[in-house]
Every structure is written in structure tokens, then in C-alpha cells.
Amino acid sequence: MSKKIMILPGDGIGPEIIEQAVAVLKTADEKFGLGLEFAEGLIGGASIDTHGEPLTDAELARAGACDAVLLGAVGGPKWDKLDRAIRPEKGLLKIRSGLGLYANLRPAILYPQLADASSLKPEVVSGLDILIVRELTGGIYFGEPRGIRTLENGEKQGFNTYVYKESEIERIARTAFEAAQKRGGKLCSVDKANVLEVTVLWREVLDRLAPEYPDVELSHMYVDNAAMQLVRAPKQFDVMVTGNMFGDILSDAAAMLTGSIGMLPSASLNESGFGLYEPCHGSAPDIAGQGIANPLATILSAAMMLRYSLDMGEAADAIEAAVSKVLDQGLRTADIYTDGCKKVSTAEMGAAVVAAF
Amino acid sequence: MSKKIMILPGDGIGPEIIEQAVAVLKTADEKFGLGLEFAEGLIGGASIDTHGEPLTDAELARAGACDAVLLGAVGGPKWDKLDRAIRPEKGLLKIRSGLGLYANLRPAILYPQLADASSLKPEVVSGLDILIVRELTGGIYFGEPRGIRTLENGEKQGFNTYVYKESEIERIARTAFEAAQKRGGKLCSVDKANVLEVTVLWREVLDRLAPEYPDVELSHMYVDNAAMQLVRAPKQFDVMVTGNMFGDILSDAAAMLTGSIGMLPSASLNESGFGLYEPCHGSAPDIAGQGIANPLATILSAAMMLRYSLDMGEAADAIEAAVSKVLDQGLRTADIYTDGCKKVSTAEMGAAVVAAF
Ligand SMILES: CC(C)[C@H](C(=O)O)[C@@H](O)C(=O)O
Numbered sequence: 001m002s003k004k005i006m007i008l009p010g011d012g013i014g015p016e017i018i019e020q021a022v023a024v025l026k027t028a029d030e031k032f033g034l035g036l037e038f039a040e041g042l043i044g045g046a047s048i049d050t051h052g053e054p055l056t057d058a059e060l061a062r063a064g065a066c067d068a069v070l071l072g073a074v075g076g077p078k079w080d081k082l083d084r085a086i087r088p089e090k091g092l093l094k095i096r097s098g099l100g101l102y103a104n105l106r107p108a109i110l111y112p113q114l115a116d117a118s119s120l121k122p123e124v125v126s127g128l129d130i131l132i133v134r135e136l137t138g139g140i141y142f143g144e145p146r147g148i149r150t151l152e153n154g155e156k157q158g159f160n161t162y163v164y165k166e167s168e169i170e171r172i173a174r175t176a177f178e179a180a181q182k183r184g185g186k187l188c189s190v191d192k193a194n195v196l197e198v199t200v201l202w203r204e205v206l207d208r209l210a211p212e213y214p215d216v217e218l219s220h221m222y223v224d225n226a227a228m229q230l231v232r233a234p235k236q237f238d239v240m241v242t243g244n245m246f247g248d249i250l251s252d253a254a255a256m257l258t259g260s261i262g263m264l265p266s267a268s269l270n271e272s273g274f275g276l277y278e279p280c281h282g283s284a285p286d287i288a289g290q291g292i293a294n295p296l297a298t299i300l301s302a303a304m305m306l307r308y309s310l311d312m313g314e315a316a317d318a319i320e321a322a323v324s325k326v327l328d329q330g331l332r333t334a335d336i337y338t339d340g341c342k343k344v345s346t347a348e349m350g351a352a353v354v355a356a357f
Numbered sequence: 358m359s360k361k362i363m364i365l366p367g368d369g370i371g372p373e374i375i376e377q378a379v380a381v382l383k384t385a386d387e388k389f390g391l392g393l394e395f396a397e398g399l400i401g402g403a404s405i406d407t408h409g410e411p412l413t414d415a416e417l418a419r420a421g422a423c424d425a426v427l428l429g430a431v432g433g434p435k436w437d438k439l440d441r442a443i444r445p446e447k448g449l450l451k452i453r454s455g456l457g458l459y460a461n462l463r464p465a466i467l468y469p470q471l472a473d474a475s476s477l478k479p480e481v482v483s484g485l486d487i488l489i490v491r492e493l494t495g496g497i498y499f500g501e502p503r504g505i506r507t508l509e510n511g512e513k514q515g516f517n518t519y520v521y522k523e524s525e526i527e528r529i530a531r532t533a534f535e536a537a538q539k540r541g542g543k544l545c546s547v548d549k550a551n552v553l554e555v556t557v558l559w560r561e562v563l564d565r566l567a568p569e570y571p572d573v574e575l576s577h578m579y580v581d582n583a584a585m586q587l588v589r590a591p592k593q594f595d596v597m598v599t600g601n602m603f604g605d606i607l608s609d610a611a612a613m614l615t616g617s618i619g620m621l622p623s624a625s626l627n628e629s630g631f632g633l634y635e636p637c638h639g640s641a642p643d644i645a646g647q648g649i650a651n652p653l654a655t656i657l658s659a660a661m662m663l664r665y666s667l668d669m670g671e672a673a674d675a676i677e678a679a680v681s682k683v684l685d686q687g688l689r690t691a692d693i694y695t696d697g698c699k700k701v702s703t704a705e706m707g708a709a710v711v712a713a714f
């Protein structure tokens with residue numbers, strides 16, 4: 001039985017880092033007889049350049065027909081002046097929504113080999129291992145009505161709608177409770193229930209489900225406090241769950257606590273475990289084409305894909321072990337380089353992971 | 358000409374810290390012949406206990422008739438089970454909105470004497486001095502429609518509305534541009550214009566005003582990146598301006614970068630410079646009544662009040678100098694205590710500031 005993976009390199013450093021991840025997947029395929037097949041597609045600016053839109057319906061359907069999707073990154077200054085409706089980011093939002101990928105898992109892990117990279121004091125972040133579960137297909141990202149209108153007095157007004165219904169909250173909450181069961185047994189739900197009604201409902205649903213997960217200790221925290229606590233004492237957290245917008249902000253802050261966002265993978269899953277995997281970082285147009293980007297977040301995303309969507313845990317373990325090995329060898333791309341290590345290119349890093357298998 | 362200050366101690370540690378700030382103001386009054394008068398009122402849980410609501414219209418009117426308002430903090434577990442409409446926080450939202458206090462200024466300053474308190478590496482935060490300008494009477498905090506409704510299929514749906522019109526954006530933008538002119542000349546506007554239409558309008562208005570402030574360098578940043586950059590390299594920022602919700606999150610994260618949120622004052626101003634002043638921290642119910650809270654954020658809020666709303670800059674300088682002096686003397690409340698310093702109570706700290714005049 002073969003498994004088909006849709007590869008969407010996207011823009012900026014996307015193609016460079018994806019190339020290395022695919023090489024690693026091919027090595028894993030040979031080694032473990034996984035039967036992987038690859039299809040390649042267009043998303044973001046790359047798709048705009050060819051099709052005039054950031055993700056065609058045909059490409060969305062092709063991706064959905066595969067067993068998993070591996071994405072590089074989208075966006076760049078080249079497309080910044082376009083009408084917002086056809087910007088690269090819309091391709092990302094379309095594939096998330098179109099494939100029902102509501103569960104975004106973003107681990108923030110500090111690799112012991114990279115402890116120095118953090119802007120925080122070592123004692124505050126050493127051993128950091130947080131999982132942020134972000135709702136990805138609802139909330140204010142997709143709420144209607146939305147737009148910019150002209151009021152009677154002639155001035156413009158912008159508006160968006162932050163909306164969640166119980167079933168949307170329940171399914172992401174279950175993802176988070178289950179993740180907490182498999183990890184440290186602690187779940188912190190982040191909301192702004194002292195101000196926003198939509199998050200009052202959020203909190204209610206979490207509280208209603210909690211008795212079904214007696215082995216998970218549920219707590220609630222306001223989003224402003226959560227942002228503060230992530231800076232003050234991030235190791236207090238195990239799993240955090242929150243809506244789309246708060247999750248966007250907090251997961252980036254959490255990722256940056258590690259100082260090595262070039263190392264962090266992410267998964268976006270639907271009801272049946274089908275998923276899109278991508279690095280947490282963006283398309284970094286400023287360094288695109290220079291061959292210096294860090295491919296490890298994408299390689300680790302590929303590992304996550306094997307584990308979560310393709311039931312190939314052994315191969316995933318092997319990839320992660322290989323990454324750890326190259327770090328032990330002192331190999332570093334520019335973003336994680338420190339004195340005494342060996343600076344390598346994107347391709348050299350990819351080759352080193354392949355060789356470390 | 359006397360100036361009347363409305364004192365709203367509020368809940369938790371509010372009364373304790375306000376007591377010290379008032380003592381300091383009275384000393385400044387004597388010393389500089391300021392002609393200060395004081396009125397005292399109820400807000401938050403204290404008002405709920407007496408009037409059944411977190412801020413009465415009468416109290417709001419009394420506050421508005423004064424020349425400035427000094428607030429402690431509101432909220433606590435005692436009132437957490439109440440119906441949301443009459444929770445302590447609603448008193449805060451009502452006074453902000455009722456008095457038109459749209460411009461919230463939140464400095465995040467690292468006191469050199471307290472450099473060790475930060476969870477960030479010294480080189481990342483030493484000399485940190487950011488001003489966050491947060492819109493305080495609009496956005497999703499006040500947008501309508503809002504609530505929780507039952508859908509046709511019987512499930513509940515929560516909804517809020519994120520809305521800004523041009524005039525609201527323009528006035529807060531001008532506050533921020535003017536603040537940047539008086540400081541380092543750099544303004545970073547934070548939005549999520551790649552997803553939210555309301556912040557597309559936000560960005561447009563900022564860009565439209567920029568030519569009027571040629572001495573200010575305006576940049577734009579997405580909120581997720583801003584959260585990341587605050588952790589990575591906060592000293593890149595001078596003034597940041599953003600909406601109510603993003604400002605709530607980012608100002609707390611920025612405050613925590615200093616490690617000494619017990620030191621940070623804030624001002625909330627209306628069109629005419631009338632303002633409410635309060636510490637950035639909350640009511641800390643866990644330590645209320647123990648006499649160990651740090652009164653310095655409230656004392657510094659009082660200094661801000663003298664400077665911004667009462668045109669008493671000299672007295673404000675004197676208070677700030679006195680605070681610096683007690684820090685130099687090594688006096689520390691528990692929250693900012695480090696080895697080798699002298700641990701003091703709330704009252705001792707207040708008395709030390711008075712004595713340092
Ligand atoms: C590019 C953008 C639309 C996207 C988001 O806001 O979700 C990104 O920031 C992310 O977190 O994946």
C-alpha cells in the first residue's frame with residue numbers, strides 16, 4: 001500500500017527547505033520500505049504567478065486526495081501590493097478551511113543543544129516543552145460579516161466577527177485533552193472570558209468536557225496573563241489550547257522562547273487525522289535563494305507527518321534521531337549558529353541528516 | 358486654583374497601594390504647593406458590595422467632574438461567580454468608555470536597579486524603554502453585536518464584533534505619533550492586516566497620517582510577529598500602537614519583559630488630556646491584606662498623573678527621583694526582592710518614598 005504525499009513548496013525559502021525534507025523522506029522511504037509517493041503542487045505566490053490565485057480549487061482537491069500534505073511557506077514582498085483577496089496568505093487559509101484542518105499543533109521545544117539561542121535566561125527555558133493546540137478553521141479568521149464599509153457620515157469602518165459554536169470548541173478541546181493525556185496531563189485553556197462573550201462559551205465547553213478527562217488537570221487563563229506567563233515562567237505549561245487568533249499570537253511567542261524557530265514543526269489535522277505539515281517559521285523572503293535557510297523545521301514537520309497521519313512512527317523516530325545527531329555534531333545553519341559550531345548551508349544540513357540515518 | 362483628584366482604591370491590594378500613593382501625593386502637595394484635593398469613590402467589587410453594581414452612574418459622573426482619577430485595581434475571586442454583567446471588570450470598562458479614555462499609555466521600562474528581575478538575558482533587556490499606546494474604548498471590547506445565541510440546531514454560538522472607524526483610529530494614531538516625536542522618533546503599528554479587514558483600515562489610516570509626522574519613522578508589524586519580536590529583541594521598539602485587544606496582550610507581555618510589573622504605571626487619557634492613572638498590575642487577591650504589595654507602580658502612576666493631566670511636571674519629576682532613590686537604597690518589596698537587598702512592606706516602601714523627597 002503506497003501513501004501519497006502532496007508537496008507544496010510555496011514561496012521564499014519554501015522550495016529550498018522542502019527540497020531537503022523530500023530528500024530525507026526519500027531516504028526514510030528506502031530504509032523502512034514506506035511506499036511513499038510524491039505529488040507536487042502550487043500554493044501562495046507561486047500559484048498566483050501561474051494561475052492568478054493563491055490556491056486553485058483543482059489543487060485543493062488534489063491535495064485532499066493525497067494522504068498528507070507537506071508545505072514550505074507562503075508569501076513575500078513581490079505579492080504584497082496585490083488585492084488582498086488574492087494574496088499568498090489566502091491560499092494558506094483556503095487549504096486549512098477547505099480540508100477542515102481545524103487542529104493546529106505547535107510544539108515549542110527547546111533543544112538542549114541550542115539552549116544558548118534563547119533570549120531568556122537558561123534556567124527559565126531549559127527543558128521547555130510546550131504544546132500549543134490552536135483552533136485553525138474558525139474564530140475571527142473566518143467569521144462573517146467582515147469587511148470595510150462607508151458610514152453615513154462618509155467615514156470608513158472596518159469590521160470582523162469573532163465567532164465560535166459549541167461543536168467547533170468541543171472538537172478542538174477534545175484534541176487538546178487527548179494530547180494532554182499523552183503528555184504531562186495538564187491543559188491550560190486560554191480565553192478572555194472577562195470581556196468577550198464568545199470566549200465565555202469557550203470556557204463553558206471546556207468545563208463541561210473536563211469530567212470526561214479525569215486524568216487531565218484543566219485550568220483557565222486570560223490571554224493577557226498567558227502572554228505574561230509565557231515570558232515569566234513558561235515551564236508552568238504543558239498543553240495550551242485556544243482559538244485561532246490568540247493561538248496565532250501565543251504560539252509565535254512560545255516558539256520564540258526557544259530562540260530557534262527554525263527548528264519548530266507544526267501539524268494541522270482534520271477530524272480523520274489527515275494533515276498538513278509545515279514549519280512554524282515563515283517564507284523569510286530576505287534570505288530566500290541564498291541557500292542558508294534552516295531546513296530542520298521542515299524535516300521535523302515531515303517526521304510529524306509520518307507519525308500522525310501515516311502511522312509510520314518508527315521512521316519518524318529515525319528522522320528525529322538523525323536531526324538530534326547532526327545537532328550533536330555541531331552542525332548549524334546561520335540562524336542557530338553560535339561560536340564553536342560549524343556553519344552549514346541548507347543543502348549541507350539536509351545532506352547531514354540523510355547521512356545520519 | 359485647586360485640583361481635585363478622584364481616588365478609586367478598588368479591590369484586592371488596591372486600597373493598600375493607593376494609601377501609599379496618596380501619602381506621596383500629599384507630601385508633593387505640601388512641598389510644591391500644588392493645591393491638591395482628594396475625593397474617594399467606589400469601583401469594582403467594592404462597589405458591587407455596596408451598590409450591587411461595579412460602577413454607579415453617580416460615581417462615574419463624580420469622577421468625570423474631578424481633574425484626574427487615580428485607581429488601584431479591581432476584581433477578585435469573591436466576585437467571580439457573579440453574572441458577567443456586574444463583575445468588577447465591567448466597572449473598569451465603564452469608566453474607560455464613559456469618560457472617553459481612549460488613549461492608554463503603558464510604558465515598559467527596565468529600572469537599572471532591577472535588571473536581575475527579568476526572565477530575559479541582561480543584554481536583551483538592559484536599558485529597555487518601550488511605550489505601548491493601546492486604543493482603549495473601541496475594538497472588540499465594545500463592538501456590537503455581541504453575546505451568546507442558540508442556533509437552529511440547538512447548539513450555542515458565541516460572537517463578538519471587532520470594529521473600528523477611521524476617526525477612532527486617527528485619534529489614537531495621533532497620540533502615538535506625538536508620543537514618538539517626544540521620544541525616539543520610531544512608531545511601530547501592530548495589526549493583522551493579512552487576515553482582518555478591520556486592521557487593513559487601521560493600517561491605511563496610519564499610512565495616511567504618516568506624512569504629517571515626517572520626523573517619525575512609521576513601520577507596520579503583524580501581531581504574531583510583534584509578540585515574537587518582543588521576546589526576541591524588544592529594544593528594537595520605541596513606541597508601539599495597536600488596538601484594544603492586541604494592546605491588552607502585547608502590553609502585558611512587554612511589561613513582563615522587565616520582570617517587575619510591580620513598577621509599571623499607566624495612563625488612560627481622553628481628548629482633552631483628562632486621565633485615569635493606574636498600575637499595570639492587577640488586584641493580586643492572593644496577597645491582598647498582607648501589607649507586602651509593591652506600591653511603586655501606583656506611586657509612579659500618581660507621578661504620571663501630575664505630569665500629563667495636571668501640568669505639574671516638577672512634582673512628577675520629584676516623585677520619580679524619590680522612587681529611584683529608594684531603589685538605590687536597596688529597598689525592595691517581595692515581588693522585586695533579590696539577595697543583598699532589604700525587604701520592606703508596602704507601608705515601609707511608601708514611607709521611604711515620602712522620606713526620599
Ligand atoms: C500567514 C498567516 C495568515 C498565518 C496565520 O495568521 O494563521 C501565519 O501567521 C500562521 O500562524 O500560520
Ligand SMILES: CC(C)[C@H](C(=O)O)[C@@H](O)C(=O)O
Nearest residue numbers: 194195224446447449450605
Ligand atoms: C481587567 C480587564 C478587563 C482589563 C482589560 O482587558 O483591559 C485588564 O486586563 C487591563 O489590561 O487593564
